[in-house]
Amino acid sequence: MNEDWDETLKLTLQKMLPLLTSFIWVALSYMPFDFLLPTNIHANVAVVCVYYWILHRPDVFNLFSVFWVGLFEDILTSAPLGSSIFQLLLLYVLIGYMVKYFNGKSFELLWLGFLPLAFVVMFARWFVVSIYYATFLPFPLLMFSFLLTAAVYPLVTLINVWVQNKLMIDEG
Protein backbone atom coordinates (compact mmCIF):
# COMPACT_ATOMS: atom_id res chain seq x y z
CA MET A 1 0.00 0.00 0.00
CA ASN A 2 2.75 2.37 1.05
CA GLU A 3 4.85 1.47 -1.97
CA ASP A 4 1.90 2.25 -4.26
CA TRP A 5 1.51 5.62 -2.57
CA ASP A 6 5.23 6.32 -2.93
CA GLU A 7 5.11 5.37 -6.59
CA THR A 8 2.08 7.63 -7.26
CA LEU A 9 3.73 10.53 -5.46
CA LYS A 10 6.95 10.00 -7.39
CA LEU A 11 5.10 9.91 -10.71
CA THR A 12 3.07 13.01 -9.89
CA LEU A 13 6.21 14.90 -8.91
CA GLN A 14 7.92 13.77 -12.10
CA LYS A 15 5.01 15.07 -14.15
CA MET A 16 5.14 18.36 -12.30
CA LEU A 17 8.91 18.81 -12.68
CA PRO A 18 8.75 20.94 -15.85
CA LEU A 19 6.23 23.26 -14.19
CA LEU A 20 8.20 23.42 -10.93
CA THR A 21 11.45 24.03 -12.81
CA SER A 22 9.78 26.85 -14.72
CA PHE A 23 8.52 28.39 -11.46
CA ILE A 24 12.03 28.24 -10.00
CA TRP A 25 13.54 29.82 -13.13
CA VAL A 26 11.00 32.64 -13.09
CA ALA A 27 11.56 33.24 -9.36
CA LEU A 28 15.35 33.22 -9.91
CA SER A 29 15.04 35.78 -12.67
CA TYR A 30 13.52 38.27 -10.21
CA MET A 31 16.26 37.95 -7.62
CA PRO A 32 18.34 41.02 -6.98
CA PHE A 33 21.52 40.05 -8.87
CA ASP A 34 22.61 43.70 -8.85
CA PHE A 35 26.27 42.84 -8.92
CA LEU A 36 25.87 41.21 -12.33
CA LEU A 37 23.32 43.30 -14.18
CA PRO A 38 21.39 46.55 -13.81
CA THR A 39 17.90 45.97 -12.41
CA ASN A 40 16.16 47.41 -15.42
CA ILE A 41 17.35 44.70 -17.77
CA HIS A 42 15.48 41.51 -17.20
CA ALA A 43 15.77 38.17 -18.99
CA ASN A 44 12.41 36.69 -19.88
CA VAL A 45 13.19 33.13 -18.79
CA ALA A 46 9.51 32.16 -18.71
CA VAL A 47 9.56 32.35 -22.52
CA VAL A 48 12.66 30.13 -22.66
CA CYS A 49 11.11 27.56 -20.30
CA VAL A 50 7.78 27.40 -22.14
CA TYR A 51 9.60 27.05 -25.47
CA TYR A 52 11.77 24.22 -24.14
CA TRP A 53 9.12 22.19 -22.34
CA ILE A 54 6.45 22.51 -25.02
CA LEU A 55 8.92 21.24 -27.61
CA HIS A 56 10.45 18.49 -25.49
CA ARG A 57 7.76 17.30 -23.07
CA PRO A 58 4.34 18.40 -24.33
CA ASP A 59 2.88 15.35 -22.55
CA VAL A 60 3.57 16.83 -19.10
CA PHE A 61 3.75 20.54 -19.93
CA ASN A 62 0.49 21.55 -21.55
CA LEU A 63 -1.63 24.63 -22.12
CA PHE A 64 -2.58 24.87 -18.44
CA SER A 65 1.08 24.70 -17.35
CA VAL A 66 1.72 27.66 -19.67
CA PHE A 67 -1.14 29.52 -17.99
CA TRP A 68 0.21 28.83 -14.48
CA VAL A 69 3.73 29.99 -15.39
CA GLY A 70 2.25 33.20 -16.81
CA LEU A 71 0.13 33.76 -13.73
CA PHE A 72 3.14 33.17 -11.45
CA GLU A 73 5.14 35.79 -13.34
CA ASP A 74 2.23 38.22 -13.34
CA ILE A 75 1.96 37.94 -9.55
CA LEU A 76 5.67 38.63 -9.08
CA THR A 77 5.65 41.78 -11.18
CA SER A 78 3.68 45.00 -11.18
CA ALA A 79 2.89 44.72 -14.88
CA PRO A 80 -0.81 44.45 -15.73
CA LEU A 81 -2.17 41.14 -14.47
CA GLY A 82 -2.71 38.81 -17.41
CA SER A 83 -0.08 40.35 -19.70
CA SER A 84 2.47 37.61 -19.10
CA ILE A 85 -0.22 34.94 -19.48
CA PHE A 86 -1.12 36.50 -22.84
CA GLN A 87 2.52 36.49 -23.94
CA LEU A 88 3.07 32.83 -23.04
CA LEU A 89 -0.24 31.66 -24.54
CA LEU A 90 0.72 33.40 -27.76
CA LEU A 91 4.05 31.57 -27.68
CA TYR A 92 2.13 28.30 -27.16
CA VAL A 93 0.03 29.01 -30.26
CA LEU A 94 3.08 29.94 -32.37
CA ILE A 95 4.99 26.83 -31.29
CA GLY A 96 1.93 24.79 -32.27
CA TYR A 97 2.28 26.10 -35.83
CA MET A 98 6.06 25.68 -35.96
CA VAL A 99 6.53 22.38 -34.12
CA LYS A 100 6.85 20.33 -37.33
CA TYR A 101 9.88 22.42 -38.32
CA PHE A 102 11.52 22.07 -34.92
CA ASN A 103 11.24 18.31 -34.50
CA GLY A 104 14.62 16.59 -34.27
CA LYS A 105 16.58 19.78 -34.92
CA SER A 106 19.95 20.53 -33.30
CA PHE A 107 20.40 22.83 -30.32
CA GLU A 108 21.78 25.62 -32.52
CA LEU A 109 18.81 25.52 -34.88
CA LEU A 110 16.37 25.48 -31.96
CA TRP A 111 18.17 28.49 -30.51
CA LEU A 112 17.93 30.23 -33.87
CA GLY A 113 14.23 29.31 -34.09
CA PHE A 114 13.66 30.67 -30.60
CA LEU A 115 14.88 34.17 -31.49
CA PRO A 116 12.05 35.28 -33.84
CA LEU A 117 9.40 33.60 -31.68
CA ALA A 118 10.70 35.28 -28.51
CA PHE A 119 10.85 38.63 -30.27
CA VAL A 120 7.30 38.34 -31.63
CA VAL A 121 5.75 37.40 -28.27
CA MET A 122 7.75 40.00 -26.31
CA PHE A 123 6.84 42.64 -28.85
CA ALA A 124 3.16 41.57 -28.73
CA ARG A 125 3.16 41.95 -24.94
CA TRP A 126 4.87 45.34 -25.26
CA PHE A 127 2.20 46.39 -27.75
CA VAL A 128 -0.73 45.19 -25.62
CA VAL A 129 0.64 46.80 -22.44
CA SER A 130 1.32 50.01 -24.39
CA ILE A 131 -2.35 50.05 -25.43
CA TYR A 132 -3.30 49.33 -21.82
CA TYR A 133 -1.43 52.43 -20.63
CA ALA A 134 -2.25 54.39 -23.80
CA THR A 135 1.42 55.30 -24.17
CA PHE A 136 4.41 53.63 -25.79
CA LEU A 137 6.56 51.87 -23.22
CA PRO A 138 10.35 52.26 -23.57
CA PHE A 139 11.28 50.12 -26.55
CA PRO A 140 15.07 50.04 -25.91
CA LEU A 141 14.44 48.29 -22.57
CA LEU A 142 12.41 45.66 -24.41
CA MET A 143 15.26 45.16 -26.87
CA PHE A 144 17.79 44.79 -24.05
CA SER A 145 15.52 42.25 -22.39
CA PHE A 146 15.19 40.36 -25.65
CA LEU A 147 18.96 40.27 -26.17
CA LEU A 148 19.51 39.12 -22.58
CA THR A 149 16.84 36.45 -23.01
CA ALA A 150 18.60 35.22 -26.14
CA ALA A 151 21.89 35.21 -24.23
CA VAL A 152 20.60 33.20 -21.25
CA TYR A 153 18.83 30.67 -23.50
CA PRO A 154 21.75 28.18 -23.53
CA LEU A 155 22.13 28.24 -19.74
CA VAL A 156 18.42 27.80 -19.02
CA THR A 157 18.15 25.10 -21.68
CA LEU A 158 21.21 23.29 -20.32
CA ILE A 159 19.65 23.06 -16.85
CA ASN A 160 16.30 22.05 -18.33
CA VAL A 161 18.04 19.28 -20.33
CA TRP A 162 19.67 18.08 -17.13
CA VAL A 163 16.30 18.06 -15.33
CA GLN A 164 14.72 16.16 -18.20
CA ASN A 165 17.50 13.60 -18.56
CA LYS A 166 18.46 13.05 -14.94
CA LEU A 167 15.32 13.65 -12.93
CA MET A 168 12.52 12.61 -15.26
CA ILE A 169 11.69 9.13 -16.43
CA ASP A 170 10.57 8.93 -20.03
CA GLU A 171 7.31 6.97 -19.91
CA GLY A 172 7.29 6.49 -23.65
Add this chain to the structure above:
Amino acid sequence: MQLSHIRQLLKKFALVILFLIAFVMMLLNKTDTVLIDKTSSVATDIVSPVVDVLILPARLLANAYDYLKDLSLAHKQNQFLKAENRRLRLVSERARSLEIENRLLAKLLNYTRPDEENLVTARVVAEEGDAFSHSLIAYTGKNSTAQKGQIVLTDKGVVGRLDKVGQLYSKILMITDINSRIPVMIENTRVRGILAGDNELNPKLVFTPISADIKEGDRIVTSGVAGVFPAGLPIGVVSHVSKREIRVLPFADLNKVEYVKIVSFPLDEESNLSEAGVVEVRDE
Protein backbone atom coordinates in the same frame (compact mmCIF):
# COMPACT_ATOMS: atom_id res chain seq x y z
CA MET B 1 -22.45 11.36 -20.96
CA GLN B 2 -23.20 15.08 -20.70
CA LEU B 3 -20.24 15.66 -18.41
CA SER B 4 -17.83 14.12 -20.89
CA HIS B 5 -19.37 16.26 -23.63
CA ILE B 6 -18.79 19.43 -21.57
CA ARG B 7 -15.25 18.28 -20.85
CA GLN B 8 -14.60 17.77 -24.55
CA LEU B 9 -15.99 21.20 -25.35
CA LEU B 10 -13.84 22.78 -22.64
CA LYS B 11 -10.77 21.02 -24.02
CA LYS B 12 -11.60 22.26 -27.50
CA PHE B 13 -12.01 25.86 -26.41
CA ALA B 14 -9.47 25.87 -23.56
CA LEU B 15 -7.04 28.09 -25.44
CA VAL B 16 -9.72 30.66 -26.25
CA ILE B 17 -11.00 30.57 -22.66
CA LEU B 18 -7.50 31.09 -21.23
CA PHE B 19 -6.88 34.00 -23.61
CA LEU B 20 -10.17 35.49 -22.49
CA ILE B 21 -9.20 35.03 -18.82
CA ALA B 22 -5.93 36.89 -19.50
CA PHE B 23 -7.79 39.81 -21.09
CA VAL B 24 -10.45 39.88 -18.36
CA MET B 25 -7.64 40.02 -15.78
CA MET B 26 -6.12 42.99 -17.59
CA LEU B 27 -9.49 44.75 -17.72
CA LEU B 28 -10.15 44.10 -14.04
CA ASN B 29 -6.66 45.35 -13.26
CA LYS B 30 -7.43 48.53 -15.21
CA THR B 31 -10.50 49.23 -13.09
CA ASP B 32 -8.34 48.62 -9.98
CA THR B 33 -11.08 46.96 -7.99
CA VAL B 34 -10.66 46.09 -4.34
CA LEU B 35 -10.99 42.45 -5.38
CA ILE B 36 -7.89 42.58 -7.62
CA ASP B 37 -6.00 44.52 -4.96
CA LYS B 38 -6.76 41.99 -2.23
CA THR B 39 -6.19 38.96 -4.47
CA SER B 40 -2.89 40.38 -5.62
CA SER B 41 -1.76 41.02 -2.02
CA VAL B 42 -2.64 37.46 -1.00
CA ALA B 43 -0.92 36.07 -4.11
CA THR B 44 2.21 38.11 -3.31
CA ASP B 45 2.15 36.61 0.19
CA ILE B 46 1.97 33.11 -1.28
CA VAL B 47 4.60 33.52 -4.00
CA SER B 48 7.15 35.68 -2.18
CA PRO B 49 8.34 33.05 0.37
CA VAL B 50 9.46 30.90 -2.60
CA VAL B 51 11.64 33.74 -3.83
CA ASP B 52 12.73 34.48 -0.27
CA VAL B 53 14.08 30.94 0.16
CA LEU B 54 15.73 30.89 -3.25
CA ILE B 55 17.38 34.22 -2.53
CA LEU B 56 19.65 32.88 0.24
CA PRO B 57 22.45 31.43 -1.93
CA ALA B 58 22.23 34.38 -4.32
CA ARG B 59 22.51 36.82 -1.42
CA LEU B 60 25.58 34.96 -0.10
CA LEU B 61 27.19 35.19 -3.52
CA ALA B 62 26.37 38.88 -3.81
CA ASN B 63 27.71 39.59 -0.31
CA ALA B 64 30.94 37.72 -1.02
CA TYR B 65 31.39 39.75 -4.21
CA ASP B 66 30.68 43.02 -2.40
CA TYR B 67 33.08 42.06 0.41
CA LEU B 68 35.92 41.40 -2.01
CA LYS B 69 35.17 44.59 -3.94
CA ASP B 70 35.10 46.65 -0.73
CA LEU B 71 38.33 45.07 0.46
CA SER B 72 40.21 46.31 -2.58
CA LEU B 73 38.93 49.84 -2.01
CA ALA B 74 39.23 49.83 1.80
CA HIS B 75 42.27 52.13 2.11
CA LYS B 76 40.99 54.76 -0.31
CA GLN B 77 37.52 54.69 1.27
CA ASN B 78 39.00 55.00 4.75
CA GLN B 79 40.82 58.21 3.81
CA PHE B 80 37.68 59.59 2.20
CA LEU B 81 35.48 58.67 5.17
CA LYS B 82 37.88 60.30 7.64
CA ALA B 83 37.73 63.55 5.70
CA GLU B 84 33.95 63.30 5.39
CA ASN B 85 33.63 62.57 9.10
CA ARG B 86 35.52 65.77 9.97
CA ARG B 87 33.25 67.76 7.67
CA LEU B 88 30.07 66.13 8.98
CA ARG B 89 31.04 66.79 12.60
CA LEU B 90 31.03 70.52 11.82
CA VAL B 91 27.71 70.21 9.96
CA SER B 92 26.23 68.26 12.89
CA GLU B 93 27.21 70.97 15.36
CA ARG B 94 25.70 73.63 13.11
CA ALA B 95 22.50 71.55 12.64
CA ARG B 96 22.13 71.09 16.40
CA SER B 97 22.31 74.81 17.06
CA LEU B 98 19.88 75.50 14.19
CA GLU B 99 17.44 72.92 15.59
CA ILE B 100 17.48 74.59 18.99
CA GLU B 101 16.97 77.99 17.37
CA ASN B 102 14.16 76.55 15.24
CA ARG B 103 12.38 75.10 18.30
CA LEU B 104 12.64 78.40 20.17
CA LEU B 105 11.26 80.35 17.23
CA ALA B 106 8.46 77.81 16.67
CA LYS B 107 7.49 78.16 20.33
CA LEU B 108 7.57 81.92 20.06
CA LEU B 109 5.25 81.85 17.01
CA ASN B 110 3.00 79.16 18.50
CA TYR B 111 3.67 77.03 15.38
CA THR B 112 2.03 73.58 15.21
CA ARG B 113 4.54 71.02 14.03
CA PRO B 114 3.47 68.28 11.59
CA ASP B 115 3.25 64.74 13.01
CA GLU B 116 6.57 62.96 13.28
CA GLU B 117 7.04 59.94 11.06
CA ASN B 118 8.14 56.44 12.11
CA LEU B 119 10.56 54.39 10.07
CA VAL B 120 10.31 50.64 9.52
CA THR B 121 13.25 48.86 7.86
CA ALA B 122 12.56 46.00 5.45
CA ARG B 123 14.67 43.58 3.40
CA VAL B 124 14.18 43.48 -0.36
CA VAL B 125 13.31 39.99 -1.56
CA ALA B 126 12.84 40.47 -5.30
CA GLU B 127 13.18 43.26 -7.77
CA GLU B 128 12.01 43.68 -11.30
CA GLY B 129 12.45 46.35 -13.85
CA ASP B 130 11.90 46.18 -17.56
CA ALA B 131 9.79 47.84 -20.20
CA PHE B 132 6.60 46.74 -18.40
CA SER B 133 7.01 47.71 -14.75
CA HIS B 134 9.48 48.66 -12.04
CA SER B 135 8.80 47.24 -8.59
CA LEU B 136 10.30 45.54 -5.54
CA ILE B 137 8.99 42.94 -3.12
CA ALA B 138 10.00 43.60 0.50
CA TYR B 139 9.66 41.51 3.64
CA THR B 140 7.21 43.73 5.43
CA GLY B 141 3.45 43.65 5.65
CA LYS B 142 0.40 44.45 7.70
CA ASN B 143 2.12 42.66 10.59
CA SER B 144 4.63 45.51 10.74
CA THR B 145 2.07 48.32 10.31
CA ALA B 146 2.75 48.75 6.60
CA GLN B 147 -0.05 50.49 4.68
CA LYS B 148 -0.74 51.09 1.03
CA GLY B 149 0.64 54.44 -0.12
CA GLN B 150 3.43 54.78 2.46
CA ILE B 151 6.65 56.16 1.05
CA VAL B 152 9.76 53.98 0.78
CA LEU B 153 13.34 55.26 1.12
CA THR B 154 16.93 54.11 1.07
CA ASP B 155 19.64 55.98 2.94
CA LYS B 156 20.04 58.21 -0.14
CA GLY B 157 16.49 59.07 -1.09
CA VAL B 158 12.98 58.05 -2.06
CA VAL B 159 12.62 54.75 -3.90
CA GLY B 160 8.85 54.51 -4.28
CA ARG B 161 5.72 53.76 -2.32
CA LEU B 162 3.91 50.70 -1.00
CA ASP B 163 1.47 49.41 -3.58
CA LYS B 164 0.20 45.96 -2.54
CA VAL B 165 0.44 45.10 1.14
CA GLY B 166 0.08 41.49 2.22
CA GLN B 167 0.35 40.02 5.71
CA LEU B 168 4.11 39.42 5.45
CA TYR B 169 5.26 40.76 2.09
CA SER B 170 4.59 43.99 0.23
CA LYS B 171 5.05 45.17 -3.30
CA ILE B 172 6.78 48.54 -3.70
CA LEU B 173 6.04 50.60 -6.78
CA MET B 174 9.28 52.36 -7.72
CA ILE B 175 9.34 56.03 -8.69
CA THR B 176 10.31 54.98 -12.21
CA ASP B 177 7.21 52.79 -12.68
CA ILE B 178 4.59 53.99 -15.13
CA ASN B 179 1.94 53.99 -12.37
CA SER B 180 3.97 56.13 -9.95
CA ARG B 181 2.93 59.72 -9.22
CA ILE B 182 4.51 61.61 -6.31
CA PRO B 183 3.91 65.27 -5.37
CA VAL B 184 7.28 67.01 -5.28
CA MET B 185 8.87 70.44 -5.28
CA ILE B 186 12.14 72.08 -6.26
CA GLU B 187 13.99 72.47 -2.98
CA ASN B 188 15.31 76.01 -3.35
CA THR B 189 12.48 77.65 -5.35
CA ARG B 190 9.59 75.64 -3.77
CA VAL B 191 8.03 75.22 -7.26
CA ARG B 192 5.64 72.29 -7.07
CA GLY B 193 5.09 69.49 -9.55
CA ILE B 194 4.43 65.78 -9.86
CA LEU B 195 7.16 63.21 -10.32
CA ALA B 196 5.80 60.73 -12.86
CA GLY B 197 7.41 57.43 -13.82
CA ASP B 198 7.21 56.06 -17.35
CA ASN B 199 9.29 52.86 -16.99
CA GLU B 200 12.36 54.78 -18.20
CA LEU B 201 15.44 54.96 -16.00
CA ASN B 202 14.83 58.57 -14.93
CA PRO B 203 11.30 59.73 -14.02
CA LYS B 204 9.69 62.89 -15.46
CA LEU B 205 8.75 66.07 -13.65
CA VAL B 206 5.28 67.13 -14.83
CA PHE B 207 2.61 69.73 -13.99
CA THR B 208 5.15 72.45 -13.21
CA PRO B 209 4.27 76.07 -14.00
CA ILE B 210 5.48 77.15 -17.48
CA SER B 211 7.05 80.26 -15.98
CA ALA B 212 9.06 78.24 -13.43
CA ASP B 213 12.82 78.54 -13.77
CA ILE B 214 13.97 74.93 -13.52
CA LYS B 215 17.63 74.21 -14.14
CA GLU B 216 19.74 71.08 -14.34
CA GLY B 217 21.13 70.31 -10.90
CA ASP B 218 18.08 71.56 -8.98
CA ARG B 219 17.29 69.27 -6.04
CA ILE B 220 13.84 67.63 -5.95
CA VAL B 221 12.18 66.76 -2.62
CA THR B 222 8.70 65.59 -1.61
CA SER B 223 6.30 68.51 -1.24
CA GLY B 224 4.18 67.02 1.52
CA VAL B 225 1.02 68.23 -0.25
CA ALA B 226 -2.17 66.98 1.48
CA GLY B 227 -0.09 65.42 4.22
CA VAL B 228 0.30 62.07 2.51
CA PHE B 229 4.09 62.09 2.66
CA PRO B 230 6.32 64.13 4.95
CA ALA B 231 7.73 67.14 3.13
CA GLY B 232 11.40 67.47 2.31
CA LEU B 233 12.34 63.83 1.65
CA PRO B 234 15.14 63.83 -0.95
CA ILE B 235 14.24 62.38 -4.34
CA GLY B 236 16.87 63.43 -6.87
CA VAL B 237 18.28 66.18 -9.05
CA VAL B 238 17.03 67.59 -12.33
CA SER B 239 19.21 65.88 -14.91
CA HIS B 240 17.67 67.05 -18.17
CA VAL B 241 15.59 70.09 -19.09
CA SER B 242 14.08 70.58 -22.54
CA LYS B 243 10.92 72.13 -23.97
CA ARG B 244 9.32 68.69 -24.11
CA GLU B 245 10.23 67.26 -20.72
CA ILE B 246 12.15 67.54 -17.49
CA ARG B 247 13.92 64.40 -16.23
CA VAL B 248 15.05 63.70 -12.67
CA LEU B 249 18.00 61.54 -11.69
CA PRO B 250 17.07 59.76 -8.42
CA PHE B 251 19.50 60.02 -5.48
CA ALA B 252 18.81 56.41 -4.54
CA ASP B 253 20.64 53.83 -6.60
CA LEU B 254 17.56 52.02 -7.90
CA ASN B 255 19.76 49.30 -9.33
CA LYS B 256 20.98 48.30 -5.92
CA VAL B 257 18.31 48.28 -3.27
CA GLU B 258 18.97 45.75 -0.54
CA TYR B 259 17.17 47.28 2.44
CA VAL B 260 14.50 49.96 2.47
CA LYS B 261 12.99 52.25 5.07
CA ILE B 262 9.23 52.61 5.05
CA VAL B 263 7.96 55.92 6.35
CA SER B 264 4.95 55.31 8.51
CA PHE B 265 3.28 58.71 8.38
CA PRO B 266 -0.17 59.27 9.91
CA LEU B 267 -2.60 59.03 6.98
CA ASP B 268 -6.21 60.15 6.79
CA GLU B 269 -7.29 57.05 4.95
CA GLU B 270 -7.40 56.64 1.19
CA SER B 271 -9.04 60.01 0.52
CA ASN B 272 -5.77 61.76 1.09
CA LEU B 273 -4.09 59.65 -1.55
CA SER B 274 -6.31 60.83 -4.34
CA GLU B 275 -6.26 64.40 -3.04
CA ALA B 276 -2.52 64.53 -3.39
CA GLY B 277 -2.49 63.00 -6.81
CA VAL B 278 -0.76 59.94 -5.43
CA VAL B 279 -3.01 57.70 -7.40
CA GLU B 280 -2.21 55.28 -10.10
CA VAL B 281 -2.28 56.69 -13.59
CA ARG B 282 -5.19 54.45 -14.54
CA ASP B 283 -7.34 56.32 -12.03
CA GLU B 284 -6.72 59.69 -13.58
